[in-house]
Structures are given as C-alpha cells and as structure tokens.
Amino acid sequence: MRLESFLLPLAVSAAVVERQLGGAKVAGITKLTPEVNPKATRQVTRFGPLTVKGKSAGGDSGQQNWIWTIRDGLCRNCTVLKGHVGLANVDGTPVSPNNDVYIHHILTFDTTKKQKSFLSGCASGAAGLGGAKFIGSGEDNNNVAVWYTARDGKSNNGFHIGSSDSFMMNIDLVSYHANTKQIYLTMDMEYLPGLQGADARETLLSVTGCGVPSIKISQTGPTNTTSGKYTFTEDGTILGAKGHLHAGGEKMVMYINGKFACESKAMYGGAKGENAIDEMSLCTTSGIKVKKGDVMTMTAEYDVSKHPVRHESHGMGAGMADIMGMFDLIFAAHS
Structure with a gap:
C-alpha cells in the first residue's frame, strides 16, 4: 500500500x-x-x-x-x-x-x-x-x-x-x-x-492499496470490493489477522492462492443508538502457514442498507465518514 x-x-x-x-x-x-x-x-x-x-x-x-x-x-x-x-x-x-x-x-x-x-x-x-x-x-x-x-x-x-x-x-x-x-x-x-525467538512483524493493509480506487457501497444491499494481489516474500505463519471496517461494513475476508482462508466479522453496538462497530472478530486464532510466493487477496463486504454509514455533523469533515476496508496482519518468519 x-x-x-x-x-x-x-x-x-x-x-x-x-x-x-x-x-x-x-x-x-x-x-x-x-x-x-x-x-x-x-x-x-x-x-x-x-x-x-x-x-x-x-x-x-x-x-x-x-x-x-x-x-x-x-x-x-x-x-x-x-x-x-x-x-x-x-x-x-x-x-x-x-x-x-x-x-x-x-x-x-x-x-x-x-x-x-x-x-x-x-x-x-x-x-x-x-x-x-x-x-x-x-x-x-x-x-x-x-x-x-x-x-x-x-x-x-x-x-x-x-x-x-x-x-x-x-x-x-x-x-x-x-x-x-x-x-x-x-x-x-x-x-x-531479552530478545527471544522470531521477531514478529505487523502491518496494516488496505483493500484499496493495490490499484483499487475505492470501496463500493450501495443503498440497496450488500457490495463486495476485492483487493489486488499481495505476494509473500518468505515462509512463515500469519499469527493474527483482524479486519478494520467503518459503519456499514459487514466483514473482511482473506484468500490465499484464491482459496478462502478466514474472515473477520463486524459486531455492532454503540452509544445511544449510534451506528458504531463494537468489535471485530479475529480472522484466525490457530495461525495460517504460508510459503514464499503465496498470493493473498482480501475482500471488504459492506451493506449500508442494513447499517447506514456514519456521517460527520460538523467541521470540514461534515458529510459521509470515510469508508475503509483493511486487515491488520501479524507475521512470524520460519527459521
């Protein structure tokens, strides 16, 4: 990205x-x-x-x-x-x-x-x-x-x-x-x-980071936006993966070499009826092993007919709040 x-x-x-x-x-x-x-x-x-x-x-x-x-x-x-x-x-x-x-x-x-x-x-x-x-x-x-x-x-x-x-x-x-x-x-x-074991690395990746201009939304129902391809440069394990969405988001889905790997779902709550995501589930709790050359893609699913987009009410940001679809990944290389 x-x-x-x-x-x-x-x-x-x-x-x-x-x-x-x-x-x-x-x-x-x-x-x-x-x-x-x-x-x-x-x-x-x-x-x-x-x-x-x-x-x-x-x-x-x-x-x-x-x-x-x-x-x-x-x-x-x-x-x-x-x-x-x-x-x-x-x-x-x-x-x-x-x-x-x-x-x-x-x-x-x-x-x-x-x-x-x-x-x-x-x-x-x-x-x-x-x-x-x-x-x-x-x-x-x-x-x-x-x-x-x-x-x-x-x-x-x-x-x-x-x-x-x-x-x-x-x-x-x-x-x-x-x-x-x-x-x-x-x-x-x-x-x-002390410094023990492999040094775990963390990164935040966006669906729109590899040539995808924006995340699609529709007032009539669910929409999906899929990222470009991300290639792993070394063997290792994805220790953790958690999605990041804003109001209207349903889930982030990860694919490895075109096959479903895991998904991170949004759970809604919020203060006094505000349409806020209260929690994102973990995409994996057992780890996902990957090899050098494996390709990852991810999909952001939104349904603004079910969960309306949060709007800013004041300032230069008044209007629709930013729409995001990201994965936070934690990776440890194999020795």
Whole structure:
C-alpha cells in the first residue's frame, strides 16, 4: 500500500479535529498475573489523562486527535507476547461506545526499529510508517488483544523491543458525550526478558492499496470490493489477522492462492443508538502457514442498507465518514 493512501484518513482527521502533540505521561503501572507464559511478566501502564471535549464545547469537539511520543512505561530489551490497548475512566472502569466515546484508531510505532515487509510490490502497508507497527486498535472499540506469539504459550516468538527504543502513538477518538471528560489510555503487555525467538512483524493493509480506487457501497444491499494481489516474500505463519471496517461494513475476508482462508466479522453496538462497530472478530486464532510466493487477496463486504454509514455533523469533515476496508496482519518468519 502506498504511504500516502494510508495517511489520507489521518490527514482528513487532522483537518477536522484539534490535533495535540506531546510526550505521554505515565500515570501508573500495575502488575498482573501472566496469561500466556508463566515465566513472563505482565503489566498494565496507564498514560494520560486525555481531556476529551464534549459536544457542548462546540466546534469540532466530537472527534479529537493526539500524537504522543512514548519513552517510558514500556518494557526494555524484551519480547512482547501479547498486548492490548484500551481506554479507562478516572475511576478505572472501561471506556467504550456504550458510554459515548469510541476509538477511531490508536496506532503505535516503534520509531527506532526498522523492518522489511513480508509482502512484495505495493504492499508496503503501515510496517514502514515511522517504524515498526506495534500494539494498537483500528475499530470502534478494542475488545481483542494483539498476539505476537502462538496462543498455546509454547512459542517464544514475539515483538522485540530494544534497550532504548522510542515509540510514537496516534490516538483518534470520537465522542458523543455532551460534556468534556478526562480519560486514560491503558496498555496491557505480557513479555519475556531479552530478545527471544522470531521477531514478529505487523502491518496494516488496505483493500484499496493495490490499484483499487475505492470501496463500493450501495443503498440497496450488500457490495463486495476485492483487493489486488499481495505476494509473500518468505515462509512463515500469519499469527493474527483482524479486519478494520467503518459503519456499514459487514466483514473482511482473506484468500490465499484464491482459496478462502478466514474472515473477520463486524459486531455492532454503540452509544445511544449510534451506528458504531463494537468489535471485530479475529480472522484466525490457530495461525495460517504460508510459503514464499503465496498470493493473498482480501475482500471488504459492506451493506449500508442494513447499517447506514456514519456521517460527520460538523467541521470540514461534515458529510459521509470515510469508508475503509483493511486487515491488520501479524507475521512470524520460519527459521
């Protein structure tokens, strides 16, 4: 995917919301019992607070964006097995579309770490956008953890973090709440000491990234838009795959060499009747083995007659919200 095609939605957001820059402040770290590997360490770091403006503040307060640099609060010289990013109220209760704030996107990058794509051609994706893609969220809520290793805990593959790596985070939230409120961003990580196993790589690929101009929608019923071809450049396993759609989206489907591989379905909820995706299911939980030269395509299915497209109500972005169809892939090469 061309870099500019990935940046476009962020550029649109920047035009209609207040963008805030700064360093992430660590508000606290809590140790928890590990879930993947009993030898691992698990911690939840709380960053913030974020002041989310309510609709009563006027202007473009419904959708807001923050760009943070992160230098503290994460493990160092470690291998991350699993992670989850979320939002919490001041009292520690989770923030979700059901209480008027949902995640448009949270993107995290290890800006020190550079890694090559495991897919060829135009499929550079978000792997090279400012560094290596790390734990984030790309749907309206984030109830599913990011896995960088096998789920049975028998593998020590994971995301490698060096001793002095720096991180950048782009946070884009949509608020339907009437009043301004403070919330915190949380990052739950389970990790092993040292750099162990294969270094898992993550990328975000768009259906429109390989010559497909736009995602098709119709007011009369379901539509399908299929991507161009993405070729794997090495043997490995797709450890995880999760779709990213906006309101109206039904599912993302993956094909390997023209055969069905898995699908990630949208589940709807949202605040006070808002048409928001509450969760995207995982496309695979057991892993998909691929070989060098295998070809992947993906299809985005929308049905706006069933789930109307969300519209922006104010600012330069007033009108129909952006339509997206993406897969977030996590890959570990075979040794």
